[in-house]
Amino acid sequence: MVSVRAVGDTDRPRLAPHVRLEFDPARGRHLLLSPEAVTVLNATGAAILGLCDGRRTVAGIVAELRGRYQVVIDGEVREFLARLVAARRLEIGDGDG
Structure with missing residues (x-):
């Protein structure tokens, strides 16, 4: 099981x-491409x-x-980012750099 690191306010993903x-114009969707996987994103994931x-x-x-959407649940945004950090698709810098 992969440990999921919490994502803080000052982290810079x-x-x-x-x-x-x-x-991808053929699918009309954004893709997150890595050597081991292709992830088809919804509009919200692509925006994040x-x-x-x-x-x-x-x-x-x-x-x-x-500013873009009527409803944004920051906990869900943080969870999405944390999962991508755990999967090594995102890197996090702190507020110092």
């Missing part, structure tokens, strides 16, 4: 170097990952999403 976020640039904090990502 970014895609791992071996992972890409791409739009599109904000994971290593500069924005988790709190900033949640705030940006709140």
Whole structure:
């Protein structure tokens, strides 16, 4: 079982170097591509990952999403990010760098 690290407000998520976020016109969906897996994302997942640039904090990502959507459950955003960190598809930097 993989341990899931909690994601904090000042963490700065970014895609791992071996992972890409791409739009697949044939499916009309965003894909998260890594050497071991292809994940078809829904619009919300793609929006979250599109904000994971290593500069924005988790709190900033949640705030940006709140500006786009009527309902944003920050616990669900954090859980989504934490699962991707555990799967090594996202890396987390802290607020110091």
